[in-house]
Amino acid sequence: MSEKSLHSICRWTFNPGKGGFVPSDMRPEWGGDKFGSPEMVKLVAEKIRPKLPDNIELGIELHYDAEVDDDNAAAVCDAMVDCGLYLAMITPGAHCHFGYGGVASLDAKERKAAEELGTRTVDLAYGALKKAWHPDADKVPALVIWNGSFGYDIATVGIRQMYQNLKESIASLCKYEEGKGGSLYICFEPKPNEGHPAMLIPTVASALLFWRKIEEEFGVSRKKKGVNKEFGHSEMIGLDHVYDSVEELDNDMMVHMHLNSQGYNDGIIYGGPGKYDIDHGARINGMNVAIAGLIQQAGFARWKGHDMQTRAYDNVEQGIDRVVRSVLSWEACEKAAKGLDTAALMGVLANRETAKAEDMMRAAVVAAQGYFDRMYK
Numbered sequence: 001m002s003e004k005s006l007h008s009i010c011r012w013t014f015n016p017g018k019g020g021f022v023p024s025d026m027r028p029e030w031g032g033d034k035f036g037s038p039e040m041v042k043l044v045a046e047k048i049r050p051k052l053p054d055n056i057e058l059g060i061e062l063h064y065d066a067e068v069d070d071d072n073a074a075a076v077c078d079a080m081v082d083c084g085l086y087l088a089m090i091t092p093g094a095h096c097h098f099g100y101g102g103v104a105s106l107d108a109k110e111r112k113a114a115e116e117l118g119t120r121t122v123d124l125a126y127g128a129l130k131k132a133w134h135p136d137a138d139k140v141p142a143l144v145i146w147n148g149s150f151g152y153d154i155a156t157v158g159i160r161q162m163y164q165n166l167k168e169s170i171a172s173l174c175k176y177e178e179g180k181g182g183s184l185y186i187c188f189e190p191k192p193n194e195g196h197p198a199m200l201i202p203t204v205a206s207a208l209l210f211w212r213k214i215e216e217e218f219g220v221s222r223k224k225k226g227v228n229k230e231f232g233h234s235e236m237i238g239l240d241h242v243y244d245s246v247e248e249l250d251n252d253m254m255v256h257m258h259l260n261s262q263g264y265n266d267g268i269i270y271g272g273p274g275k276y277d278i279d280h281g282a283r284i285n286g287m288n289v290a291i292a293g294l295i296q297q298a299g300f301a302r303w304k305g306h307d308m309q310t311r312a313y314d315n316v317e318q319g320i321d322r323v324v325r326s327v328l329s330w331e332a333c334e335k336a337a338k339g340l341d342t343a344a345l346m347g348v349l350a351n352r353e354t355a356k357a358e359d360m361m362r363a364a365v366v367a368a369q370g371y372f373d374r375m376y377k
Contacts, residue, residue, distance in 0.1 A: 002055035004301075005055055005056050005057070005304075007059070007330070008059035009060060010316065013323060014030045014310075016029075017292075018309070018312055027319060030316065036072060041076065041085060047320050055364075056327065059085060059088025059141075059303055064121040076129070080132040083316060084141075085132070086141075087129050087133055088134075088305060089305060092114075092121040094118075098110050098149045099149070103118065103170065104163065111165060113357065118145075118173045121143065122173070122277065125184060126180045135302040140302070141303075141365075144256060145170065147188065150162070150199065150200045151198075152200075159368050171218035174214070185224045185256065185302070186255075187253075188228065189225050189228040190207050191233045192237045204229075204248060205282065207227045207253075208226075208227070208253060212235065228256075228258055229248055229254050229257040230260075231260055231280070232260045235261065236274075238273035241287065244294070246294065249294060249295070255302060256303055257295075257300075257304045257305060259305065260306065261281070261283045263280050266285045280308060281326025282327075282329045284365060289336050289337050292335075292337035293337035306326045310322050326377045331371070335367075336364040336368035341360070342361065
């Protein structure tokens with residue numbers, strides 16, 4: 001029997017349309033009062049799970065309070081339990097409310113309100129959503145802190161105080177969560193920009209340093225703390241998400257993953273450095289085969305989330321298919337990584353036979369596409 005593989009599906013993927021420069025009503029079935037988070041959970045169970053291998057366990061990712069709140073949490077949780085899905089990730093949707101720094105804000109009122117949003121998120125996870133947690137202690141949800149609200153657009157000495165505010169607020173949130181039980185995995189999702197031109201915690205290295213600083217300054221243990229490994233955010237400014245993985249694993253701080261792509265590394269879809277956050281699903285390419293091999297070596301067995309958007313021109317059926325393809329693409333990369341002769345690869349690298357190493361990685365990508373084709377049928 002194949003080992004269990006945990007994949008989580010994001011509520012925000014299922015939207016009626018993006019709006020702005022693209023249609024806002026391409027998928028009317030996913031809008032309005034008749035399609036809320038409980039309905040999304042049921043859609044995942046009925047339309048996506050049957051198209052995936054039996055060894056895959058599925059979870060759900062949610063923003064508080066845009067996608068789950070105190071009013072609908074019981075219904076969302078019941079839907080997950082009834083469908084055999086788990087709460088994989090919850091995150092405070094601070095970017096929906098706070099445009100001047102959130103928990104790092106120099107406006108004391110905004111900072112206090114943002115901090116309260118964080119503690120209410122913890123309360124909901126331990127309260128109305130608790131029965132949807134995975135029964136294994138090492139697979140309980142992640143509390144992801146996305147830095148979309150704590151950014152700035154003016155170069156002043158105030159940036160240092162914002163960083164200090166951030167340390168104090170996150171340390172306080174961690175201590176609050178510890179008082180609730182200390183079971184959640186808490187992690188940053190770094191991003192260089194959006195929704196501000198400049199952000200606190202823009203890179204993986206920034207997140208790793210941050211956790212060390214609040215351990216030193218506030219006594220917050222780094223256990224179960226770390227990084228939401230977000231491929232696309234590294235790609236979009238030209239950073240190396242393979243090396244990012246090495247840093248995360250070397251520090252034992254890869255606690256959640258967001259598998260997606262900005263598109264520049266497979267030679268087919270557009271995106272990449274200098275482009276906006278496109279959020280394609282996971283792709284089959286050599287970099288992803290390498291990352292799959294790294295997490296296998298490290299024994300990573302937590303949730304792999306699909307932080308992706310259906311395309312602006314997709315209808316409902318095509319949108320569902322995108323999610324299926326993303327899950328299967330990553331599973332294919334994992335199969336290819338397992339089939340790669342790592343000892344032989346290291347041997348040719350030691351002998352400086354890098355062209356042969358390229359051949360081996362290219363063959364692994366071809367093998368991954370074959371695995372995908374067979375699973376997709």
